[in-house]
Amino acid sequence: MNQPQSVDSLDAAMRLAIEHSYQVKGTTYPNPPVGAVIVDPQGRVVGVGATEPAGGEHAEVLALRRAGGLAAGGIAFVTLEPCNHYGKTPPCVNALIEARVSMVVYAVDDPNAIAGGGAGRLQAAGVQVRTGVLADQVAAGPLREWLHKVRTGLPHVTWKYASSVDGRSAAADGSSRWISSEASRLDLHRRRAIADAIVVGTGTVLADDPALTARRGDGSLADRQPLRVVVGMREIPPEAKVLNDDSRTMVIRTHDPMEVIKALTDRTDVLLEGGPTLAGAFLRAGAVDRILAYVAPMLLGGPVTAVDDVGVPTIARALRWQFDGIDRAGPDLVLSLVPYGG
Incomplete structure (x- = not known):
């Protein structure tokens, strides 16, 4: 014994x-x-x-x-x-x-x-x-998202993105597979498997055709799959992977982040994985509770940044955040940030 x-x-x-x-x-x-x-x-x-x-x-x-x-x-x-x-x-x-x-x-x-x-x-x-x-x-x-939900009545939103060390989410020609390492992608799939929903915009669906599923290291589907949420006014083709039977999908016809939040009030842990336009809209609306950045040790340059306009006209009006965790995933850094003073 x-x-x-x-x-x-x-x-x-x-x-x-x-x-x-x-x-x-x-x-x-x-x-x-x-x-x-x-x-x-x-x-x-x-x-x-x-x-x-x-x-x-x-x-x-x-x-x-x-x-x-x-x-x-x-x-x-x-x-x-x-x-x-x-x-x-x-x-x-x-x-x-x-x-x-x-x-x-x-x-x-x-x-x-x-x-x-x-x-x-x-x-x-x-x-x-x-x-x-x-x-x-x-x-x-472990209680981060649940405590937020109890205190605010709203789901906790984590904006996740991957970028080069100079803040680019794609090369000049638009290619982005893969900026993050295999270890980072496995870590993301682990986080997806415990999230309640993944949010992207129609632009991401039309450009990348993502499945938005949680998968194990061998590529098989995880036992638990998050709700897939697509935000925007453009039509999604019926053959899009996000509409397959791997998980449920919700389409929200809006550009207003707060409408998305209201539609997900029965959820606790939400991952925002959209592109720079959707990320900028959520940040401008104050609808992001945490940032999770996978930063790869590469330089890309060019115009494709991880986030578009966040409503900051001058450095004095910068959106201030603070680090609350720094980890490694293979060669990448995984940076966790929360609003300054939050």
């Missing part, structure tokens, strides 16, 4: 919960992708869990079930404040209290007015509560 894993700090246990949260991201809507870890009084991990698809068990309940009686006197680590309401399942705080854990440690407060209040309920039952452990990592990681 394998020896139970041990953790030597609150941070280490929460990092394990975060790992499990990431594993179910994109599969739990409308619930958040939560991870939970139960540690016994000796510091051994005796139960782990992550949110099941809607209607299934929550992370804490799964972790407690796997821990069994070993949870008594132990500590529960959860990426989100345990819920305190009856939905399709009973409140998670009930299970934690009944399991007789001595403490609950969670990263992020639940902003949902209906489900929140779990911390107070636990404390009233004599359970110690500690909050804020690795909160920034959780809020900017």
Whole structure:
């Protein structure tokens, strides 16, 4: 029998919960992708869990079930404040209290007015509560899009693009396959597989005929496919790949980004993958919550930039963003940015 894993700090246990949260991201809507870890009084991990698809068990309940009686006197680590309401399942705080854990440690407060209040309920039952452990990592990681949706009522929009190091999205003759590396493209397909929708303009469909699917490394379709959304007034030919049976497709006849956002209010995680015109329109409208840039170590020059006019007449009016992550994908840099001060 394998020896139970041990953790030597609150941070280490929460990092394990975060790992499990990431594993179910994109599969739990409308619930958040939560991870939970139960540690016994000796510091051994005796139960782990992550949110099941809607209607299934929550992370804490799964972790407690796997821990069994070993949870008594132990500590529960959860990426989100345990819920305190009856939905399709009973409140998670009930299970934690009944399991007789001595403490609950969670990263992020639940902003949902209906489900929140779990911390107070636990404390009233004599359970110690500690909050804020690795909160920034959780809020900017597995719960980023869900927290945005709860707080604003709108889907979280990530503008994704690939460019050369000098900001070009294609060569002077229009060729662009491939600017980004194979590693970057695999990373994008992984992100597509957990997104709720991909948005492009009719210009991209007519020029590139993209399938807008999420695929595995061997080219096969991923189990989960995002909704494909095409924006614009031009007609799409019936043979376009975006209209095939690989996933559902929504066509929105508008040039207004906010109309697109309103049409997708039942979604949480939206990828904007359109060309420079659509990207510029969304940026001018303030409808982008995150930028994800795949930057390749090549120079192209020429007129084809990653984004068109964003409504900036002078440097003093520049749209200010700040980096919140820099990673590598093969030879490329993957830059994550959020609005400055956001």
